[in-house]
Amino acid sequence: xxxxxxxxxxxxxxxxxxxxxxxxxxxxxxxxxxxxxxxxxxxxxxxxxxxxxxxxxxxxxxxxxxxxxxxxxxxxxxxxxxxxxxxxxxxxxxxxxxxxxxxxxxxxxxx
Amino acid sequence: xxxxxxxxxxxxxxxxxxxxxxxxxxxxxxxxxxxxxxxxxxxxxxxxxxxxxxxxxxxxxxxxxxxxxxxxxxxxxxxxxxxxxxxxxxxxxxxxxxxxxxxxxxxxxxxxxxxxxxx
Numbered sequence: 001x002x003x004x005x006x007x008x009x010x011x012x013x014x015x016x017x018x019x020x021x022x023x024x025x026x027x028x029x030x031x032x033x034x035x036x037x038x039x040x041x042x043x044x045x046x047x048x049x050x051x052x053x054x055x056x057x058x059x060x061x062x063x064x065x066x067x068x069x070x071x072x073x074x075x076x077x078x079x080x081x082x083x084x085x086x087x088x089x090x091x092x093x094x095x096x097x098x099x100x101x102x103x104x105x106x107x108x109x110x111x
Numbered sequence: 112x113x114x115x116x117x118x119x120x121x122x123x124x125x126x127x128x129x130x131x132x133x134x135x136x137x138x139x140x141x142x143x144x145x146x147x148x149x150x151x152x153x154x155x156x157x158x159x160x161x162x163x164x165x166x167x168x169x170x171x172x173x174x175x176x177x178x179x180x181x182x183x184x185x186x187x188x189x190x191x192x193x194x195x196x197x198x199x200x201x202x203x204x205x206x207x208x209x210x211x212x213x214x215x216x217x218x219x220x221x222x223x224x225x226x227x228x229x230x
Contacts, residue, residue: 031217042117042204043155043221088154092217097143097208099219101154 002026004091006102013110018076020105022089027070029091033099034063034074037086046074046087076107084109114138115207117222124195125230132190132225134205141207144188145219146180149202161188185209195229202226 003025012018024032030051035043049056049063049072056063062075072089086106090099114137124130134144143162147155159175161167161182169175177199179191188207192199203226206219 033218035221040224040226042115042223043206045113045218045220048218097217097219098145098157098160103154 002100004102011108022072028094031092033090113220115222136207140185142209
């Protein structure tokens, strides 16, 4: 079945860029998503990319998709302390509405 | 837009009692709702998928008689944890997807979660 992997931790200084990486195994995944989760809260949709795109930019967020390598990344420009959270990537299984979530990357922004 | 609410946000109950958690889509019709469970510092585990007016589809290993799901309308789904035990203590999150204007129908919008503690 689909497997989605992320690195567990990332620490950056305020003002730097953060890059969070994700790999997945199901090449037929149609949509790929990035969600943010703050402590004790639900998941906030940040952005998504359709599988026929290779890049999407939305203000400080840039998503890159390498479909050949099944690699997805989220770049946050000018990272702020408020960006500290857990970031999940999720792949939507082809032909279903089900998501497979990655393990989550805990981003810590140092002032 | 695409707001999903959950109620209650926190609940503490005694072992053996049943707890109902509500999930509502506030500004769109949710043809499909999902229920997840999240353990501390872990990812989300899909428990079941429910479509309005039909029986929920449970993931392997999830007891359907233990976790009763009802999706009676296009804006409301409920999860009832029956005869709760301490091992059921967890963070339960729902999500909803459905058509809303030009919104991507496959996108799931998440509720804020319900923290259940069973004593």
